Amino acid sequence: xxxxxxxxxxxxxxxxxxxxxxxxxxxxxxxxxxxxxxxxxxxxxxxxxxxxxxxxxxxxxxxxxxxxxxxxxxxxxxxxxxxxxxxxxxxxxxxxxxxxxxxxxxxxxxxxxxxxxxxxxxxxxxxxxxxxxxxxxxxxxxxxxxxxxxxxxxxxxxxxxxxxxxxxxxxxxxxxxxxxxxxxxxxxxxxxxxxxxxxxxxxxxxxxxxxxxxxxxxxxxxxxxxxxxxxxxxxxxxxxxxxxxxxxxxxxxxxxxxxxxxxxxxxxxxxxxxxxxxxxxxxxxxxxxxxxxxxxxxxxxxxxxxxxxxxxxxxxxxxxxxxxxxxxxxxxxxxxxxxxxxxxxxxxxxxxxxxxxxxxxxxxxxxxxxxxxxxxxxxxxxxxxxxxxxxxxxxxxxxxxxxxxxxxxxxxxxxxxxxxxxxxxxxxxxxxxxxxxxxxxxxxxxxxxxxxxxxxxxxxxxxxxxxxxxxxxxxxxxxxxxxxxxxxxxxxxxxxxxxxxxxxxxxxxxxxxxxxxxxxxxxxxxxxxxxxxxxxxxxxxxxxxxxxxxxx
Amino acid sequence: xxxxxxxxxxxxxxxxxxxxxxxxxxxxxxxxxxxxxxxxxxxxxxxxxxxxxxxxxxxxxxxxxxxxxxxxxxxxxxxxxxxxxxxxxxxxxxxxxxxxxxxxxxxxxxxxxxxxxxxxxxxxxxxxxxxxxxxxxxxxxxxxxxxxxxxxxxxxxxxxxxxxxxxxxxxxxxxxxxxxxxxxxxxxxxxxxxxxxxxxxxxxxxxxxxxxxxxxxxxxxxxxxxxxxxxxxxxxxxxxxxxxxxxxxxxxxxxxxxxxxxxxxxxxxxxxxxxxxxxxxxxxxxxxxxxxxxxxxxxxxxxx
Numbered sequence: 001x002x003x004x005x006x007x008x009x010x011x012x013x014x015x016x017x018x019x020x021x022x023x024x025x026x027x028x029x030x031x032x033x034x035x036x037x038x039x040x041x042x043x044x045x046x047x048x049x050x051x052x053x054x055x056x057x058x059x060x061x062x063x064x065x066x067x068x069x070x071x072x073x074x075x076x077x078x079x080x081x082x083x084x085x086x087x088x089x090x091x092x093x094x095x096x097x098x099x100x101x102x103x104x105x106x107x108x109x110x111x112x113x114x115x116x117x118x119x120x121x122x123x124x125x126x127x128x129x130x131x132x133x134x135x136x137x138x139x140x141x142x143x144x145x146x147x148x149x150x151x152x153x154x155x156x157x158x159x160x161x162x163x164x165x166x167x168x169x170x171x172x173x174x175x176x177x178x179x180x181x182x183x184x185x186x187x188x189x190x191x192x193x194x195x196x197x198x199x200x201x202x203x204x205x206x207x208x209x210x211x212x213x214x215x216x217x218x219x220x221x222x223x224x225x226x227x228x229x230x231x232x233x234x235x236x237x238x239x240x241x242x243x244x245x246x247x248x249x250x251x252x253x254x255x256x257x258x259x260x261x262x263x264x265x266x267x268x269x270x271x272x273x274x275x276x277x278x279x280x281x282x283x284x285x286x287x288x289x290x291x292x293x294x295x296x297x298x299x300x301x302x303x304x305x306x307x308x309x310x311x312x313x314x315x316x317x318x319x320x321x322x323x324x325x326x327x328x329x330x331x332x333x334x335x336x337x338x339x340x341x342x343x344x345x346x347x348x349x350x351x352x353x354x355x356x357x358x359x360x361x362x363x364x365x366x367x368x369x370x371x372x373x374x375x376x377x378x379x380x381x382x383x384x385x386x387x388x389x390x391x392x393x394x395x396x397x398x399x400x401x402x403x404x405x406x407x408x409x410x411x412x413x414x415x416x417x418x419x420x421x422x423x424x425x426x427x428x429x430x431x432x433x434x435x436x437x438x439x440x441x442x443x444x445x446x447x448x449x450x451x452x453x454x455x456x457x458x459x460x461x462x463x464x465x466x467x468x469x470x471x472x473x474x475x476x477x478x479x480x481x482x483x484x485x486x487x488x489x490x491x492x493x494x495x496x497x498x499x500x501x502x503x504x505x506x507x508x509x510x511x512x513x514x515x516x517x518x519x520x521x522x523x524x525x526x527x528x529x530x531x532x533x534x535x536x537x538x539x540x541x542x543x544x545x546x547x548x549x550x551x552x
Numbered sequence: 553x554x555x556x557x558x559x560x561x562x563x564x565x566x567x568x569x570x571x572x573x574x575x576x577x578x579x580x581x582x583x584x585x586x587x588x589x590x591x592x593x594x595x596x597x598x599x600x601x602x603x604x605x606x607x608x609x610x611x612x613x614x615x616x617x618x619x620x621x622x623x624x625x626x627x628x629x630x631x632x633x634x635x636x637x638x639x640x641x642x643x644x645x646x647x648x649x650x651x652x653x654x655x656x657x658x659x660x661x662x663x664x665x666x667x668x669x670x671x672x673x674x675x676x677x678x679x680x681x682x683x684x685x686x687x688x689x690x691x692x693x694x695x696x697x698x699x700x701x702x703x704x705x706x707x708x709x710x711x712x713x714x715x716x717x718x719x720x721x722x723x724x725x726x727x728x729x730x731x732x733x734x735x736x737x738x739x740x741x742x743x744x745x746x747x748x749x750x751x752x753x754x755x756x757x758x759x760x761x762x763x764x765x766x767x768x769x770x771x772x773x774x775x776x777x778x779x780x781x782x783x784x785x786x787x788x789x790x791x792x793x794x795x796x797x798x799x800x801x802x803x804x805x806x807x808x809x810x811x812x813x814x815x816x817x818x819x820x821x822x823x824x825x826x827x828x829x830x831x832x833x834x835x836x837x838x839x840x841x842x843x844x845x846x847x848x849x850x851x852x853x854x855x856x
Binding site for chain 1: 628653
């Protein structure tokens with residue numbers, strides 16, 4: 001009785017818009033809950049963008065370097081991953097930011113919208129907490145509105161931070177005024193995906209499903225502009241179908257057009273409207289599509305610890321395979337141009353020297369394979385660390401209470417991590433080999449590259465081994481394995497450019513792998529790495545067999 | 553009768569917390585053993601030591617004639633476990649989880665599985681993430697009960713079940729007992745243990761404070777008597793083992809220790825008994841006597 005009596009009063013106070021009652025309180029609530037998360041998102045994307053741009057003058061020393069870079073980028077294969085290529089004929093740092101950075105920062109900005117909007121709307125409903133909130137004096141649209149306002153606001157802050165940061169770097173052709181447009185172009189992408197997610201959270205009953213739908217929309221936006229940008233026409237129709245494309249079509253730092261962002265604003269308004277319409281029509285906790293029933297019985301493949309470990313990692317493995325294959329196929333197409341690029345680009349020589357090769361093309365291929373190997377180690381470690389999340393999530397307990405030994409359980413996850421990381425890496429190398437062989441018109445490239453990929457497996461397995469060893473002996477510190485991976489990634493990319501001493505490279509397991517096909521095969525380091533990996537597995541298994549299982 | 557479970561002097565510490573403090577637990581083969589105690593008393597820790605998931609600091613434990621830590625895998629083929637907090641894989645359906653867990657144990661009886669799913673009214677096609685706590689518990693129960701395990705370790709198995717499902721659970725436990733299975737049933741739900749258990753052990757602060765059959769335990773405790781008599785009852789207080797005597801208007805109410813019940817009733821009959829009711833001690837009262845201090849401190853018994 002009290003509640004019904006006071007609701008209209010409160011609603012009247014907030015301007016009679018009863019469906020929005022409580023929005024202000026919820027905005028403060030979201031800000032309180034995400035007082036760490038929001039600054040981390042904004043800081044990570046903002047500082048990484050500014051930091052990468054700030055390092056450009058160290059990499060591209062003169063106009064000749066920039067021109068060489070522009071030549072390399074003026075290629076369908078690379079326009080797919082970058083942008084439409086405005087300003088390539090007179091490449092400046094500004095044009096480079098717009099062409100090479102905007103497309104992938106857009107992905108992170110989109111992900112930020114998707115994850116945060118889902119977190120504050122559908123995930124709240126799914127856990128049942130939204131029911132508690134809605135039972136208070138809170139209007140139907142309040143939580144959707146609050147989430148959209150806070151997250152759109154976060155994108156505006158991020159855009160402003162990037163604009164001010166880039167503007168203050170004082171780089172040639174990166175003026176403050178154009179940087180405001182760049183910041184706005186980033187924010188526009190983020191805000192469009194706030195709108196997209198506002199719709200998808202109405203559709204699926206589950207946070208994961210909502211996020212997946214919005215993620216598919218993000219992927220679609222990315223691929224539409226990729227397909228459009230691959231052609232010769234920088235302003236193709238396909239690019240104009242994508243919200244990411246609109247931000248790129250501002251021609252920021254080249255022509256500075258603001259008006260394409262009007263499209264982003266218009267789409268956001270339409271999407272928000274659809275979100276509100278759907279939100280008004282459905283019950284709390286319900287979605288527009290009911291979750292489909294699954295299999296009532298388990299398939300035969302789900303009968304062993306390995307079967308379970310594979311099932312849990314199946315979809316991630318599939319996505320990584322596709323990503324690596326596409327990466328390999330894409331870069332294979334440009335190997336024939338590597339030579340001319342390297343000749344004109346001073347820093348590239350240092351980087352290639354680092355791999356000790358004689359042929360520039362072979363060295364370039366070796367570098368790509370090493371990059372892919374480090375990327376695959378991220379997958380491998382993510383996969384093996386599932387041991388830990390299964391343990392802390394309480395799902396290891398029922399499994400280990402069956403006739404599954406501790407050793408068998410650990411070994412199953414390790415096996416999946418090792419085998420599927422090998423498959424993923426070889427798929428990437430296969431893609432690279434196929435297109436490289438075509439570009440170089442030399443079929444012998446493919447088998448040589450596959451061999452080069454195989455040589456990296458012991459280094460990847462070593463990172464898996466470290467993960468297992470930490471899991472077995474110091475389970476609370478399993479995340480430390482990321483230090484090794486981050487180090488390997490950074491040192492692999494920058495050791496030569498920064499002129500770091502040799503031993504810094506030796507600290508990374510990937511630094512010991514012979515850089516095939518640029519140099520000859522060396523068995524000793526590969527065998528030593530394998531030995532260390534095996535030793536680490538043994539340590540992990542031994543530790544896990546002695547310790548208590550962590551339970552809830 | 554042989555023992556399915558026998559521990560002596562089990563100690564398990566977590567940092568400064570002494571979760572088990574010299575636990576002696578004996579469960580005989582073929583019985584339903586109620587393992588009773590408030591939250592945090594050490595029930596789950598005991599079961600996890602018995603499963604070899606935790607390693608006891610000292611003391612010994614024997615289960616089905618083997619060592620729970622060293623022979624864990626061999627033992628696990630012969631037992632089934634239902635955790636107190638069932639966690640399932642979010643993207644596996646309930647049916648898949650049931651089959652997986654049963655197969656990892658060594659197989660399941662398909663007909664029993666389907667029968668149990670129907671009796672527990674479980675939808676096996678839903679994904680793990682969509683199940684409520686009660687439904688997750690049903691998944692674990694079906695996986696455990698559809699097996700041919702000779703020992704069932706059930707850790708607060710009905711905490712999330714509604715009363716209807718609890719009846720189903722009781723039926724199923726009775727059936728398991730009839731075919732000779734041994735069941736360790738931990739709970740803080742007293743009525744449930746009272747209905748199912750042959751023997752009860754009460755655990756408090758990591759120690760068994762009392763163990764025995766329900767009858768034996770009642771013997772140790774007080775029965776409450778209410779009577780209406782022709783003439784007012786006098787002289788009760790003078791008898792041994794009589795507590796809380798309240799006399800009013802021809803009726804009397806008092807508690808009497810088990811061993812003095814006979815004398816008290818004899819005394820009553822001399823006043824012309826017109827109506828007589830006696831309440832056997834409920835397990836609440838048993839628990840209150842053991843945890844009286846705690847209850848007084850919390851003002852709230854079994855809740856977390």
